[in-house]
Each structure stands twice: as structure tokens, then as C-alpha cells.
Amino acid sequence: MKRSKLILGLGLVLVLVLGILMGGCGGKTDSGNVGKTQGTSDTGKKLRLGWTVARQDDHPYTVAAETFAKVVKEKTNGKVQVDLYPGGQLGGDRDMFESIQMGNLDVGVISAPVIASFTQVLVGTDMPYIFNNDYDLLYKAESGPAGQKLLQKLEQATGVKALSFIYQPFRHFFTNKPVKSLDDMKGLKIRCMETPVHIDIFKALGANPTPLPYNDVYTAMQTGTIDGFESDVIGANASKFYEVSKYITISGHFNNAVVLIMSQKTWGQLSPEEQQAVQDAANEAAKASLDITKKANDKYMQVMKDKGVTINEVDLKPFIQAEEPVIAKYEAQIPEVKEFVEAVRNMK
Numbered sequence: 001m002k003r004s005k006l007i008l009g010l011g012l013v014l015v016l017v018l019g020i021l022m023g024g025c026g027g028k029t030d031s032g033n034v035g036k037t038q039g040t041s042d043t044g045k046k047l048r049l050g051w052t053v054a055r056q057d058d059h060p061y062t063v064a065a066e067t068f069a070k071v072v073k074e075k076t077n078g079k080v081q082v083d084l085y086p087g088g089q090l091g092g093d094r095d096m097f098e099s100i101q102m103g104n105l106d107v108g109v110i111s112a113p114v115i116a117s118f119t120q121v122l123v124g125t126d127m128p129y130i131f132n133n134d135y136d137l138l139y140k141a142e143s144g145p146a147g148q149k150l151l152q153k154l155e156q157a158t159g160v161k162a163l164s165f166i167y168q169p170f171r172h173f174f175t176n177k178p179v180k181s182l183d184d185m186k187g188l189k190i191r192c193m194e195t196p197v198h199i200d201i202f203k204a205l206g207a208n209p210t211p212l213p214y215n216d217v218y219t220a221m222q223t224g225t226i227d228g229f230e231s232d233v234i235g236a237n238a239s240k241f242y243e244v245s246k247y248i249t250i251s252g253h254f255n256n257a258v259v260l261i262m263s264q265k266t267w268g269q270l271s272p273e274e275q276q277a278v279q280d281a282a283n284e285a286a287k288a289s290l291d292i293t294k295k296a297n298d299k300y301m302q303v304m305k306d307k308g309v310t311i312n313e314v315d316l317k318p319f320i321q322a323e324e325p326v327i328a329k330y331e332a333q334i335p336e337v338k339e340f341v342e343a344v345r346n347m348k
Helices: 002-025 060-075 093-102 135-143 145-158 196-204 214-223 233-238 264-268 272-306 317-333 335-347
Strands: 039-041 044-050 080-085 107-111 160-166 172-175 189-192 208-211 228-231 247-250 258-263 310-313
Touching: 044 060, 060 080, 060 107, 060 160, 060 258, 060 272, 080 272, 093 107, 093 160, 093 258, 135 145, 135 160, 135 272, 135 335, 145 160, 145 258, 145 335, 160 264, 160 272, 189 196, 196 208, 196 317, 214 228, 228 233, 233 272, 258 264, 258 272, 272 310, 317 335
Parallel strands: 044 080, 044 107, 189 208, 189 228, 247 310
Antiparallel strands: 039 044, 107 258, 160 258, 172 228, 172 247
16 A cells, blocks of 8 residues: 555656656747747847858948847847848858748848849849939939838738848949940850849840859859959959959949848737837848948949959940830839839939
């Protein structure tokens, strides 16, 4: 009898101990696991934000991401924190976009030309020369009602939460032959992204668009596989393209729009107050990226000069006229392009 009571007592103790252990393990998420979205920690919710460019203090992606994380933490009193993953740690733009759609990644800085393979609602931001190399006009257009309407349509088309545009420098032509007029573009093998609108843009200038991975540009310039490429000066400096390019032709044809997007799953797990904090942080990130873009563009253009690259300024009127049929083509095909381009023209 005593032995039975002893066994029963030990059994009850064992059940109690197991219950405590199991309860202590519940309610926690491994937010560091790449396959999972929003996690929790002792200090609150944790979000993961990825972008493809290596961390650089004065790169617009870095500045935007770090500003976003800082403001989210401040405005939520630490209840929501953002962990940053630069340099493609969470995949390329396409991988991250799909992960955000599926709810497996919280936030990403994603390039619009990549988004074009999912929906064409942002193609209007790539229309050539509509911004006249004017950063204030760019910001007014994309952060104002016209740009916000595009972000809403992006949400409707893809199921992501589009928070804000992020800004980076306008792009120019880097070549081994001087380009001083539109005629000099004829037949040049210019590297471009494998995006239909970009191919159309450079064909209209008389060039021979040559799609290549960005990482192959340096070698392709060395070997003469291409005559040139188009880039902004921040990226060109980071890749040391001044070693393989003799000339920069100031063009400013477009700036490759970038969007800060969030998983709708993550957005829905935030309280209304936290959602407002996240949106405010995204707006501040957008402005911070614009400010650093202006400063860094001037800084790295000077670096290019110091490295011996010749900067050519050309009459852009023939370039702009050559692109009018391209804009008309996409305005006819995509209603959002026509609406956005008209809105920008009305701002000038």
C-alpha cells in the first residue's frame, strides 16, 4: 500500500515538472530562421528586413533601411524591432519579393524592374527622361498622390503592403568611347537589364542593348564584349567601374525605382498604433534616402573625375525626342503608365 502511494506521488510530481517545462517553451519563435516571418523576443516583435546591396554608410538602401529600423523602434518604444540583412543574405530581389508575398519574410527593399515581372503597374516610373534629372520632381511625384496611387495598385496586384518609394541617383552612360551626341550612341553595345522596357529605351537611342548580369559588367568592359553600360555613380564607384570606363555621359534617363514593401501577414499582426509607426518610419526612410542620394551623387561624380574618367554633358533634346515613341507605346499598353506620366508632366 505504501509502495503504491509512493509510486503515485512520484508520478504526479513528474507530470507537474513536465507541464512546467512545456509551458516555459511555448510562445517563442525563432525569428532568426530565414524560413520564418515575424518573431517575438523578450523585448517585443522582431521583423527581418533584407536588401541586395552590400552595406555602405552612404548608400541609399543602407540609409533607408537603418532609418526605418531606428524610427520603428523609437515610435513603438522598442515593442517592434527590425533586424537588418544587407548584401543579399535573404536572397535576390525576386526571391525576397516572393518570400514577402508568401509571408515568409517581413520587409524588403525591392527594385521596380524586378517587380515588373509580377505586375506592370510601376513601369511608368521607368519612363525615360520624364523627371529631367530633377530629384525634387522625382520625390514630389513618387511620394505624392501619383506615387501613392501606384503603391496602392501594387498592393492590389501582388498582395504585398507597399510602404514607400526609396530613392537613388539617376543613371548615366559609362563607355570606352566618347558620347557627345545622340549619333555617337549608334551601334554601341550597351549592357542593360533583361527587362523589355529597358531594351526598348536603349534601342530607341540607336544603341545595341546587351542584357548581362550586373556582376559580369567589369569583365565585359575589359574584354570589349560591351562598349558601355548604364549605372548610377554610387554603384559604379562601389564596383570600381572607373578602372574600365573612360567616359561618363550625363543622361539621367531614369533612376530604377525602388520600393520598401512588407508582408501583409506581418502588417496584419501589428496593432493600429504599430502600423502607423511603421508607415511613419517608411516615410522618413524615403526622405533620408533622397537626402543621401543628392549628397552621394555629387561626391562620387567627383571621385570619378579624380580617377581620370571624362565627364561629358550633351544636348539631351534629341535623346528625349527619340524616346517619345517608347513612352507613347507603354502609355497605350498600360493605363497606369499614362496616368503617372501625365501627372508628372503636370507638375513641371
